[in-house]
Amino acid sequence: MSAPDPTGTSQLPLLVVIDPAARLWDGESVRIARDVLSAGAPGVKVCLPESPEETERALVRRGSRRPVVVGDDTALLRAVRLLHRERELSDVALSVVPVGAEERVRLACGLGVPPDAVTAARTVLDGAPHRLGLLTDDSGGVVLGDLRIPDRPAGRRRSEPDGQEQRAGGERAGERAGQDAPTPSLQGLSGLAGLSRTRRSLSRSVRAVRAGRGMRGDVPVPPQRLRVEADGVLLADLDEPVREVSVKPAAGTHTGLAQVTVRPQAEGRSGPVLVKARAVTVSGPDFHYRADALVGGPVRVRTWTALAQAWSLMLPA
CATH class of the missing domain: 3.40.50.10330 (Probable inorganic polyphosphate/atp-NAD kinase; domain 1)
Structure with a gap:
């Protein structure tokens, strides 16, 4: 009911x-x-x-x-x-x-x-309408789930025109991997076994390319020098590289807050910085960011603001 x-x-x-x-x-x-x-x-x-x-x-x-x-x-x-x-x-x-x-x-x-x-x-x-929070940025963008800097997956660095996700590069790379794969002999059982191994290897290679990885393993994400401010409080500055910044609407709150996580390159004993804030400003050298399914940038400064109960989504009652 x-x-x-x-x-x-x-x-x-x-x-x-x-x-x-x-x-x-x-x-x-x-x-x-x-x-x-x-x-x-x-x-x-x-x-x-x-x-x-x-x-x-x-x-x-x-x-x-x-x-x-x-x-x-x-x-x-x-x-x-x-x-x-x-x-x-x-x-x-x-x-x-x-x-x-x-x-x-x-x-x-x-x-x-x-x-x-x-x-x-x-x-x-x-179903029933459920009020949910979100993030808005100073360029008119909207974030429903989470925001990450640098963008993920690592290896996909191009900005997206008109807010559309760039997938063609990875898919074309996968197609090229298929075209360049050797064609094994089909004579006898040994040939069939070789074909099976080649297909499994090709499948792994294509998955690696589509996941944004190189053919020789994971591509490391270089640290970025970013200035991160949450409600005017400085969380990171340009002199200390950060490994990742993530922002998402805080769960279980109706006051319009965002959960902000800053992971420094060298966390040491202190670990990541975790705060809740209404507005987050990130600035520094050109950076890309992933907002839900979309990649934005490059930009040098961007501010995200949390809004409580800003939209309704029909969910199971």
């Missing part, structure tokens, strides 16, 4: 925006989600955009319809950023049906959205 919805969110008609990447990745899950939503709610409008611009136009012109995103974390973030830019994020109960590779739906699932299409679609219909 679902919890009561005093806001009447469940009674609003739906606008189902199906991301084109989701249709390419798993058309069957998309069809299932569409069928469940169409059967469970009256007056469902389905939008099949072919570009981010079409997605934005559909969301802006949705009227009183409740938006439902069918896609991966990038599609979810695109919708959240648009609603934030339009100053409508706090007034909308957003829903998402995760469709994509496992590593590309971690944000949505980490927020509590069911990972399978059927359960997620039923949550759109029978």
Whole structure:
């Protein structure tokens, strides 16, 4: 039995925006989600955009319809950023049906959205809106999960145009690895065994490339000289390199705080610096950062501010 919805969110008609990447990745899950939503709610409008611009136009012109995103974390973030830019994020109960590779739906699932299409679609219909916190930056960006400096994985250092994640480099490298692999003989059992070993080796190589690692092991992330301030308090300065800075909305708080962790290059006995703050400013030489599924930068200064209960997500009641 679902919890009561005093806001009447469940009674609003739906606008189902199906991301084109989701249709390419798993058309069957998309069809299932569409069928469940169409059967469970009256007056469902389905939008099949072919570009981010079409997605934005559909969301802006949705009227009183409740938006439902069918896609991966990038599609979810695109919708959240648009609603934030339009100053409508706090007034909308957003829903998402995760469709994509496992590593590309971690944000949505980490927020509590069911990972399978059927359960997620039923949550759109029978779930309850949950108010969640987030981070905003001084360039209009939004962080729902966590922020890391340097960006992860190590080896992917390019900035992302228009907020889109750069995946082509790793995939092309994997394709080149496949093209350059030797073609073994298929004569006899020894040839088949050699082919099997080659395939396993190639698979490991491709996974290493896609994970941002070199062919000879992990690529070390060089330390960065950054100045980190939390609510005006200096946590790190340029004269002491840091290994990592992470910021995320603090769990279990309604006051709008962020959990800030600064890991110095040489932690010693003191270990990482852990604080909670409303605003965090990072400055220094050009640096990249990973905000949820997106990579930003290079920038020399950026400020992130925590907002409490800034948006609503439909989750299982």
